[in-house]
Amino acid sequence: MKKTLFLTIFSALAFLSSCKKEWLETEPTSSTSTATVFExxxxxxxxxxxLAKLMTTQYLSSQGFNGEGTIKMYYGNYPGNNFFVNLSGWATIINGTLNENVSSxxxxxxxYYxxxxxxxxxxxxxxxDAASGPYADKQFIKAQALTYRAYCYMMLAQLYGNRWSDSNNGSTPGLVLRTESTTGDMARSTLLETYNLIYSDLNQAIxxxxxxxxxxxTNYEVNANVAYAIYARAALNRQDYANAESYAVKARTGYALMSVADYKAGFSNATSxxxxxxxxxxxxxxxxYSYFSYMAYNSSASAVRSTPKCISxxxxxxxPATDIRKSLFLDPTGYSYTTSTGVAGTxxxxxAFVLYPNIYSTSTVYAYMQFKVAANDQPGVGNLNHFRSSEMYLIEAEAKYFQNKDAASIQNLLIELNKTSKRDESYTNTKTGAALLGEIKKYRAIELWGEGFDWFDMKRWGDxxxxxxxxxxxxxxxxxxxxxLPTDxxxxxxKIPLKETDNNHLVTN
Structure with missing residues (x-):
């Protein structure tokens, strides 16, 4: 985009607000020049x-647009298969009918984001490279910048590109691949070229x-494990299963599955x-405006008090009844509730208040409401996860499946994720063939519920x-x-938004 806000790059960057205030005491952004930033x-x-701060900032004068949390909620959770919120007025987003409205x-x-x-x-x-300072610092900083760029292009490719199975091996249109600080007209590359850049950035970063x-x-910075995780997810999207498997293993190395206590602690603080x-x-x-003000079951925000988020x-x-994850949702068995909306009876x-007394006092309670995600402070304070080793187990399992690898090795991955971790100590798995793929999909839905994967997974699979x-x-x-339907x-x-096509004359839908 030639004339939009994001191209007023470093002079107006939010990087003079920090992820921890003690990290950063600087002059005002209005007086920070490019030369100063890279001196x-x-x-x-x-x-x-x-760059980290940009992922948790409010945008476009709307309380709904809060950086990465919005992507998880509006684009991953709301339009998915397994996430319910009683918002009939949001049917256009939830039912996926706005993606061809280029002025929306x-x-x-x-x-934009x-x-x-x-x-x-x-x-x-x-x-x-031109900055003064230790060469090792330059290498590490460049690696981090490339990691962010690869992540963003990967997310954009999932939204504005076809699912790989519909792309004719990547020959359909991809993204505008800007790698310089330029604002001129530039055509879209193919989806294959888009993934090639993602891979190239990650290879260089690694x-x-x-x-x-x-x-x-800190966990809020990117490193090699983050690059591996992006690589694994991107490769899975591209149906490049060998790389998806390899990088999923690398990404989760050193990140042990969390304890049951940590699993029940609210998904708002970093775990192992x-x-x-x-x-x-x-x-x-x-x-x-925060993600947790829309999601956390104990938030005082009206978006939660009026319409808590529920599992399908x-x-x-x-x-399974033996799975600790089942306890993270309100089971209405034996109780009355309104069957047109799900609002709980007395x-x-x-x-619900007995089980989770930190529900905000004036909250409406729904059958099947979630208790997985909690806020650390009101109205919606929390640390927001982007990659967990659990996802990497599931990527590895799916990648192995589509490479026709030994079913026992895939079964063992799911056993480690579910039984060995004590999430379900009764879990067993002897499934093969299509039933094994169904098991992988089922546990992706259960394990990653509410974390922004639902719609993206369904699109990728063509389900x-x-x-x-x-x-x-x-x-x-x-x-x-x-x-x-996948064809809908x-x-x-x-589609590419009107603000881009109006200002970049080489881009069309």
Whole structure:
């Protein structure tokens, strides 16, 4: 985009707000020039810190657009198969009917948000070599910038590119691949060229991480494990299963599966298996604009008090009674509730407050509401996870399956994820063939519920979204109880927003 905000790169960067205030005491952004930012590696480190901050910042004068949390909620959770929220007024987003509306803010937001980060990552990668400071620091900083760029292009490819199975081996249109701080017209590359750049960035970043000999100091920074994790997810999207398997193993190395106690602690603080997350604290809150103000069951925000987030009844029913993850949702068995909406009756509501007394006092309670995600402080403070080793186990299992590898090795991965971790000590797996793939899909849905994967997984697989109303055995309200076929809505591919095509004359839909 030639004339949009993200191309006012470093001089107006948010990198002068930090992920931890003690990391960063600097002059105001209005007086920070490009030369100052890249004068030293010490300054450039602040720019990298700024990329992290951009992922938890409010955008476009709307409380809904809060950085990466919005991508998880509006683009991953809401339109998926297993996530219910009683918002009939959001049917266009939830039912996936806005992705061809090129003037919609929802079509524009991911493009704006990710290219803003890309523009800033380009500035860092292209200027760091001239900075004064230790060579190892330059290598580490460039590796981090390339990691961010690869992540953003991967996410954009999932939204604005076809699923790989519909791409004719990547020959369909991909993204505008800007790697310089340029604002001129530029055509879209193919989807294959898009993934080639993602791979190239990650290969270079991984090499630079190794040669720098440096390591990160917090989970909020990116490092080689993050690059491996991005590689694994990107390769899975591309159906490059050998690389997906290999990099999933590398990504999870050193990140042991979390304990049961940590699993039940609210998914708002880093655990042993968090590979990468965004920082969130009370002194840097977005208040009612934050992800946790839309998601956390104990939030005081009206978006939670009025419409808590719920698992689909069909997925809940598939979770074994012996699985600790089942306890993270309100089981209405034996209690009354409104079957048109899911609002809990008096006894079920009281039961919810007994089980989770930190539910905000004026909250409406729903059957199947979630207790997986909690806020650390009001109205919605928490650290936001992006990659966990659990996902890497599931990527490895799926990649092995599509390479026709030994079923026992895949079964053992799922046993380690579920039984050995004590998430379900009764878990067994002897499935083969299509049933084994179904088991992988089932446990992706259970393990990663609410973390922004639902819609992305269904698109990647080319599976239909089938939501059922209570009358048909589900728990969706009528306006959201629909079936969405893989061929519907431009094959679930968001069109390039009008703000781009109006200003970049080489791009068309």
């Amino acid at each position: 030293t590696t010490a300054n450039a480190k602040l720019a990298i810190n700024g 803010t929802y079509d524009y937001y991911p493009w 990710y290219y803003m980060i890309i523009g800033n990552a380009n500035a860092i990668a292209n200027n760091i 090499s630079l991480y190794a040669s720098s000999g440096k390591s990160r100091t 298996e968090w590979i990468w997350s965004s920082y969130g604290a009370s002194d840097e809150t977005l208040y009612y 009844k069909e997925l809940f029913d598939q979770i 006894a079920l509501k009281a039961r 239909s979204i089938v939501r059922k109303a209570y009358a048909n055995g589900g728990n969706f309200i009528t306006s959201l109880a629909i079936t969405i 809505n431009n094959k679930w591919t968001w």
